[in-house]
Amino acid sequence: MSTTDFDPLAPDQRENPFDVLAAARREQPVFFGEALGLWVVTRHEDVLRVLKDHRTFSSAGALKSSLEPLPPEVVEILAGGYPKMPYIIELDPPLHDRIRGLVTKAFTPRRIAALEPRIAAIASELIDRFERDGRADVIERFAWPLPLRVLGELVGVPEQDLGRLHRWGTDWLLLQQQQPPDRQLGLARSVVALQRYFVDLVERRLEDPTDDLVGAMVAARAEIDPPLDAVEIAGLPLDLMVAGHVTVTRAIGSTLSRLFGDPRVRDHLLDPKTLPAAIEEILRLESPAQGLFRVTTREARLGGVTLPAGARVMAHFASANRDGCVFSAADDYDPLRADLGNHLAFGKGIHFCIGAPLGRLELAAALPLLLRRLRGLRAGAEPAEREEVFFARGFRTLPVEWDA
Numbered sequence: 001m002s003t004t005d006f007d008p009l010a011p012d013q014r015e016n017p018f019d020v021l022a023a024a025r026r027e028q029p030v031f032f033g034e035a036l037g038l039w040v041v042t043r044h045e046d047v048l049r050v051l052k053d054h055r056t057f058s059s060a061g062a063l064k065s066s067l068e069p070l071p072p073e074v075v076e077i078l079a080g081g082y083p084k085m086p087y088i089i090e091l092d093p094p095l096h097d098r099i100r101g102l103v104t105k106a107f108t109p110r111r112i113a114a115l116e117p118r119i120a121a122i123a124s125e126l127i128d129r130f131e132r133d134g135r136a137d138v139i140e141r142f143a144w145p146l147p148l149r150v151l152g153e154l155v156g157v158p159e160q161d162l163g164r165l166h167r168w169g170t171d172w173l174l175l176q177q178q179q180p181p182d183r184q185l186g187l188a189r190s191v192v193a194l195q196r197y198f199v200d201l202v203e204r205r206l207e208d209p210t211d212d213l214v215g216a217m218v219a220a221r222a223e224i225d226p227p228l229d230a231v232e233i234a235g236l237p238l239d240l241m242v243a244g245h246v247t248v249t250r251a252i253g254s255t256l257s258r259l260f261g262d263p264r265v266r267d268h269l270l271d272p273k274t275l276p277a278a279i280e281e282i283l284r285l286e287s288p289a290q291g292l293f294r295v296t297t298r299e300a301r302l303g304g305v306t307l308p309a310g311a312r313v314m315a316h317f318a319s320a321n322r323d324g325c326v327f328s329a330a331d332d333y334d335p336l337r338a339d340l341g342n343h344l345a346f347g348k349g350i351h352f353c354i355g356a357p358l359g360r361l362e363l364a365a366a367l368p369l370l371l372r373r374l375r376g377l378r379a380g381a382e383p384a385e386r387e388e389v390f391f392a393r394g395f396r397t398l399p400v401e402w403d404a
């Protein structure tokens with residue numbers, strides 16, 4: 001395998017993206033990936049450099065992996081929403097810092113800790129609904145609804161709206177990668193609906209304050225200098241809802257799939273002493289956010305190549321997380337490894353994951369509960385399907401069985 005084989009959209013590389021990345025780290029650590037039309041950064045050291053140097057590696061347009069400009073019909077649909085709505089993940093300072101400051105004020109450790117009993121209660125309630133069936137698609141019945149409902153309660157979104165927010169959010173991500181033009185039209189309509197939904201939510205909070213996270217953000221907006229307007233605030237709950245459930249869903253699915261092939265994982269997840277490290281090690285190995293994107297603001301030397309100004313770059317977290325220069329026996333599952341703290345599954349630098357404590361809390365509550373309640377949990381007879389969004393590793397469906 002060599003870097004010319006790199007195609008994360010191909011079915012075999014959705015299943016196993018790691019061999020081609022290992023070849024890249026050995027032979028061509030920063031290479032131009034023709035399949036995506038961007039530069040892929042594969043070594044831990046270089047990925048860290050990208051993440052820490054936001055002046056050279058800007059996040060503007062950081063979500064978009066496709067180089068193709070959107071067709072005019074799609075742009076026209078998007079114009080009906082809020083094309084200038086800032087998403088925190090796509091911002092550079094100073095706007096990034098203003099918006100991140102607002103989340104930090106509202107998304108406090110106390111607010112996260114208060115969610116802990118709710119996470120367990122929601123997880124139990126979901127399991128009650130299918131426990132007697134003996135089989136299920138665990139993504140549909142559990143891995144999607146759990147983080148969505150937790151975020152719904154956190155952000156202040158009614159439960160009946162979660163289904164469409166989930167659909168619109170997935171469409172938003174899908175619009176960021178190559179798609180047939182016909183499909184882009186529908187995806188763009190979802191983006192507009194998503195943006196309008198959150199602007200409307202923020203405007204209602206401006207008139208009628210609430211205790212939820214959006215209410216807290218609205219209340220704190222005056223402390224940010226200069227204050228943020230409704231559209232600027234609305235990007236935040238939108239980011240949290242999307243970034244906060246797609247990743248946790250993927251992490252749950254990938255963990256289960258891994259434990260079906262390795263009994264040690266089950267034992268580690270069921271023991272409170274080993275649970276946190278096991279979760280961390282699986283995040284390192286699976287990297288639910290495989291990599292995200294940056295654009296160079298000036299010429300830069302990286303991994304032996306010179307990137308021109310304006311180059312699109314993918315900082316490949318999943319590849320960095322298996323770099324043998326940092327992790328010993330990097331492909332092996334070993335929650336006791338001394339180098340575990342170096343993993344980049346939550347990123348690094350100014351865009352470090354805001355939801356990392358919540359994501360960890362959800363996984364630590366949900367996974368042992370699932371294993372205790374569904375005795376003998378194992379892979380189902382039907383084949384699992386991989387996730388379509390290539391930069392999010394996980395499953396679209398994961399059929400499972402247990403002793404009902």
Ligand code: HEM
Nearest residue numbers: 088089243244247251289292345346347351353354355359
């Ligand atoms: C296992 C779960 C999760 C993983 C693996 C994950 C991964 C990541 C990564 C790698 C980044 C850095 C992006 C970059 O550098 O461009 C990030 C940022 C972010 N994450 Fe997470 N995340 C998880 C859970 C969550 C949750 C639960 C939330 C919300 C409640 C969340 C919200 C965010 C937000 C808003 C950002 C952008 C921060 C910024 O740009 O300043 N994430 N996440």
